[in-house]
Amino acid sequence: MFQQILFATSATPACDPAARVAFNLARRYGGRLALLHVLGVPTRGFSQEVVDIRTGQKVQADEDYLACVREEITQYYAKQMESVPGAAIDIRLGYPHREILRKARDERPDLIVMGGTTEDPSGSAYKKVMVGSTFHRVAKAAFCPVLAVGRSAASFWGGGFSNIVFATDFSKAANAAFDFCLEVAGSLDGELHLFHALDIGTPQTGVLIDQDAIEKRLREARQRIRGLYVPRMGEFKKYSIEVWEGIPYIEIVKFAREKQADLIIMAHQSQALDAENAKLGSNMEQVIVRASCPVLSVSRPPKAQ
């Protein structure tokens, strides 16, 4: 578990919380950590010019420039790298999501760690309530779980995963997420909270459900959790089941806070090829930017090696 961690970073403060988690995980579980920085998108047709995603400047990405960037990243993470011997830095050119996925395909890590968005240089409020399209594209396509650390508050914890919230929407992807959940809780001797948030909408959105119907659906959801997941847990007994109603992402965040969870595991749902369409309004997105612990996304069962 977590023996091979890929940390995709812009090497900017936006990724500091994710860096804290990535290094902590590698240190705690003795995993090999690989840092990946995607320098930028080659532009201007077939020219050698690249827009550096950190500085926004157009640069000639020759060996000298790459060496400079490597040195800068080494310095940026110098202290943390001391505590994780053998952490390697790789710098690639291209679209960030594609290069992260390419690296993941090359090296088959068992976890990808990603940080906040660097997409909005203006620092607007948008940035604080949205996760980048890079995360969505990676989370959708990756064959391993992707851990997102959306805010600084989510990165200060003991460094282990012993209290896990599994937030299910009963989808096929949630099945794969549950398998992973069980593996984590089992191998790390953690506690598992199986949770479903029942979306009851709001009167403002024109949805008003009577209380009997809500309570009926709450009972059904509990039964569904018991039927779907409990039989698969075998001897594993350190679990609880909860179903709350409300706005799903708010309920998930509240529940995780109440349980003092150190990890939330969810299924990545979007089927859209276009991340621009996928990102707006997703529950996972909102959980990532609001949760006080890292959020782990699983979109499909791990690929056979």
Place this chain on the structure above:
Amino acid sequence: MPEGTFCNRTPIQSEKALKRLLEDTGGKTYYQEMKALEVDRDLLWGTIQKTLKSRLRTWLGICAHCGMCADSCFLYRISKRDPRQVPAYKIQSTLGEIVRRKGNVDNAFMHMAMETAWAKCTCCNRCGLYCPHGIDMGVMFGYLRGLLYQQGFVPWELKIGAGMHRVYRAQMDVTDKDFVETFEWMVEEYEEDYPGLTVPVDKQEADILYTVNAREVKHYPEDLAEAAILFHLAGEDWTVPSSGWEQTSLAMFAGDWEACKLQVQSVYGAMERLKPKRMVGTECGHAHRATVVEGPYWAGRPDGRPPVRSIHYVEWLAEALRTGKLRIDPEKRIRVPVTIQDSCNYIRNHGLKEITREIISHIVAPGYFREMSPNREHNYCCGGGGGFNGIGLYRPQRNQALITKRDQLLATGAEMVIAPCHNCWDAIRDLVEEFHVPIKWSFLKPLLIKMVQVPEHLRPENS
């Protein structure tokens, strides 16, 4: 100095030489060496005598200097109508002068000719449409580029680009193995969403052989996935070749005639090996020109055609929509003001203007399509064609050249422009960035994926 280490008359022949040239950041030493590069006049005149055939000789001779070509050239129009930007002047003062002087030109002249050939003409061939004699300056500039390349007077990026084709048979350092693996990777990523999705490699006698642009493999392989998905949904019997898959030709932009031939022969080799019924190329204009229009002549094919019938992606797509192989969900058609960029290389130069509009009639809801003005075969170059997009030395001129397209786009009031051509797509992206134009741009494939109906038997189980 007769020839430099980087800047010389020897084409790139090995990966090692290619990497060394790449290490010369921005071509700094390369261009420095070019200042001292001697012109091999005997070679120049000898080549002209062997290769300047009757059509070009006639064109050079019959030009009446009437100036009718002036306004046809977007570079003339955006240069405050500078007479030095009149197409006839540009070709007469370069190729015409070299011929008149029997190759007796010097280094300074070749520098001027290089700038004229690559920064004052995109080989869009619009002038040929307006010349009363049908003289096509774009064709002549293509020829001039060949002479300049042979002498070593070629922009750094294009020497590299042509070298890529010589070394990798692709415009970028993408090997055959990389291509097949990347295609398989993309299918892996999407096979859950599209059960049964595969990429058939080297299938014999398939209905369609699909060829691509190496940039898709290198930087946005989603394009490969989208192509596979659309063939899959259309129920096509298709394949990709494990070698000979690269349809583009930066060698054509560079004027490296030998590399042009090597490149196109690799694609024709795949056709001959796999014997497909026809070839479909990706959404790229110059790739179509290189492989379908000009390639047969480079390869010396007596009938002037590729070994199998070869069509552009828009032709396949229009056919798939027309015949019902692909069906569009009417609710998902584009419902924002949208325009289409007519690529010079397959609209003006290969007559596909109505094909793209047929596609529009399927994918855009009535009332939302806006024509650019002018359009179809009269449309202007995107501003980055013919290699202009990628040459660092001429970046300011290229950025200036984007103005025409910017103004055309703004005049449509469109919120989106469909650009089924890599070069146009790049140029439009750059003009959006350069001039902060509020417009989205897209290839056709990603738009189709969003609106095409998935037949019931091809849907995932839990959908």
